[in-house]
Amino acid sequence: MSSCPVITISRQYGSGGRFVARKLAERLSLPFYDNEIITLAAKESGYAESMFENAEQVSSYSLLYSLSMFGSANGVYGLPLADKVFLVQSDIIKKCADTGPCVIVGRCADYILKDRPDVLNFFLYSDMPSRVKRVVKYYENTSRDVESDIRKRDKKRAAYYNYYTSSRWGELENYDLSLHTDKIGIDACVDTLELYCKAYMAQKQ
Amino acid sequence: MSSCPVITISRQYGSGGRFVARKLAERLSLPFYDNEIITLAAKESGYAESMFENAEQVSSYSLLYSLSMFGSANGVYGLPLADKVFLVQSDIIKKCADTGPCVIVGRCADYILKDRPDVLNFFLYSDMPSRVKRVVKYYENTSRDVESDIRKRDKKRAAYYNYYTSSRWGELENYDLSLHTDKIGIDACVDTLELYCKAYMAQKQ
Numbered sequence: 001m002s003s004c005p006v007i008t009i010s011r012q013y014g015s016g017g018r019f020v021a022r023k024l025a026e027r028l029s030l031p032f033y034d035n036e037i038i039t040l041a042a043k044e045s046g047y048a049e050s051m052f053e054n055a056e057q058v059s060s061y062s063l064l065y066s067l068s069m070f071g072s073a074n075g076v077y078g079l080p081l082a083d084k085v086f087l088v089q090s091d092i093i094k095k096c097a098d099t100g101p102c103v104i105v106g107r108c109a110d111y112i113l114k115d116r117p118d119v120l121n122f123f124l125y126s127d128m129p130s131r132v133k134r135v136v137k138y139y140e141n142t143s144r145d146v147e148s149d150i151r152k153r154d155k156k157r158a159a160y161y162n163y164y165t166s167s168r169w170g171e172l173e174n175y176d177l178s179l180h181t182d183k184i185g186i187d188a189c190v191d192t193l194e195l196y197c198k199a200y201m202a203q204k205q
Numbered sequence: 206m207s208s209c210p211v212i213t214i215s216r217q218y219g220s221g222g223r224f225v226a227r228k229l230a231e232r233l234s235l236p237f238y239d240n241e242i243i244t245l246a247a248k249e250s251g252y253a254e255s256m257f258e259n260a261e262q263v264s265s266y267s268l269l270y271s272l273s274m275f276g277s278a279n280g281v282y283g284l285p286l287a288d289k290v291f292l293v294q295s296d297i298i299k300k301c302a303d304t305g306p307c308v309i310v311g312r313c314a315d316y317i318l319k320d321r322p323d324v325l326n327f328f329l330y331s332d333m334p335s336r337v338k339r340v341v342k343y344y345e346n347t348s349r350d351v352e353s354d355i356r357k358r359d360k361k362r363a364a365y366y367n368y369y370t371s372s373r374w375g376e377l378e379n380y381d382l383s384l385h386t387d388k389i390g391i392d393a394c395v396d397t398l399e400l401y402c403k404a405y406m407a408q409k410q
Contacts, residue, residue, distance in 0.1 A: 120388065125378060172375055173330060177397075178383040183325065188404030192382075195400055199393030 004028055004101035005200060006119045007193075008109040010161075010169070013153035014131030014139075016181045016189070017124030018105055023190045025103035028197065033096050034105040040092050086164055106157070110174060111165040120200060122193055123170065123178040130182045176200075209233055209306035210405060211324045212398075213314040215366075215374070218358035219336030219344075221386045221394070222329030223310055228395045230308035233402065238301050239310040245297050291369055311362070315379060316370040325405060327398055328375065328383040335387045 007024065011017020018034060025032035033040075090112045096102055097113050104113075110121040131150050135141045143149050161169035172178060177196050181189050212229065216222020223239060230237035238245075295317045301307055302318050309318075315326040336355050340346045348354050366374035377383060382401050386394050 123377065170377055172328065172377040172383050173385075175383070176385040176388050178377050178380070180378075180381040183381050183408070184401060184404035185408050188401075188408070191404065192397060192400055195397055196389060196393075199389035199396065203388070203390050203393070 003118075003201070004030060005197065006097045006101055006113060006116065007103045007197065008113065008119060008121045009103060009105050009124065010110060010121070010157075010175070011105070011124040012126065012131065012150075012170075013157065014135040014150050015124050015126040016130075016134060016186050019138075020124055020181065020186055020189045020193065021103050021105045023186070024193050024197075027190055027194050028101075028103075031096070031100075031102040032105075033093075033102060037089060037092055037096070037104070037107060040096075044088065044092060108161055108164050111161070111167060120177075120197060121175045122196075123172075123175040124181055124189065125170070125178070126180055126182040208323075208406070209235060210402065211302045211306055211318060211321065212308045212402065213318065213324060213326045214308060214310050214329065215315060215327070215362075215380070216310070216329040217331065217336065217355075217375075218362065219340040219355050220329050220331040221335075221339060221391050224343075225329055225386065225391055225394045225398065226308050226310045228391070229398050229402075232395055232399050233306075233308075236301070236305075236307040237310075238298075238307060242294060242297055242301070242309070242312060245301075249293070249297060313366055313369050316366070316372060325382075325402060326380045327401075328377075328380040329386055329394065330375070330383070331386045 007021075007028075007030070009017055009021040009024075011021070021034070022032055024030075086108075089107055093104060093107065093109050093112050096104060097116060097119070110119070113119045128147060128150070132146045135146055135150060141149060158169040161167070167174055177193065179189055179192060184192070212226075212233075212235070214222055214226040214229075216226070226239070227237050229235075291313075294312055298309060298312065298314050298317045301309060302321060302324070315324070318324045333352060333355070337351045340351055340355060346354060363374040366372070372379055382398065384394055384397060389397070
């Protein structure tokens, strides 16, 4: 059987997607990159780790402006902060993928790795009531309006993706498989993604 | 284990989706409705079968106009032809689902059955080069520009769906699982959908 692909997982906030991703990585014995990327990126670039923590937020200036800044500056240092962070993280994501099969969550990894032939991209989502329950239970959100918090998080993820890529976050054709997590539960989602990965490897032989 | 759900499958033209749907129905020993719906609808309504053949085309007048016509007429008989066909087919699709678990392809079945609690909705798509190959091989398309034919077919499916529903064709959140068929092949797609269906039944117990 051919070797495992690099797997990227995008997910709605509170969909259980990050949890599925971690379990899938365990199941396939692959390295898992999520906050780990932030730490790696921070170490690699010499920037403070805190700078990366809110990376999935983006202001409204255009990427063209950023690129023009890029042309006139020395490496990433002339860029606005958010763009510096994106470029440093992109570099780290590419290095992770170069190192071997792994599972990478979020941060436009599907787009950043789009030119590699050995990548599978998954998207996970679910209904609002179950997302509210998960966010309250696992992220200990005590806000009065959890649903509004969730929508804001998704908007930020979408804005980040739409700003840095030429595509749209959650657009079906960006992904090889998209799953609604509620109807079958977390473990069965992991089973489904594992089956897809193994079928992909069998076909590549 | 609880009983099998009603399964609807939407698909891009040439993605192999109809073929996957038929194999899934065989695998789960379920009735399969595709052109069969047309025949059933034709028999049931007394309309000529040929009237239903091009049902997935829609003209540009608004649904509001159709509904106002509906109010002033006797049953579906005062409606424009395309809307009559849609209403008769919707009725047939609901009756199929009422009869028991089955696989239904296309014709807005996901939307028509949205109020049932026992439905799984799948969407299948693939890359243009493999769609061109399939259309040439299986539909014996000898046109000079097969790709253009495929895009036109998809546009018609999207227009039909967008006209008759309050949603958008191919919008990820309309479906429980969406699959890119190329990367794993037809049989593995059937395996994946079967796994999802069985996990759904296990969770419903």
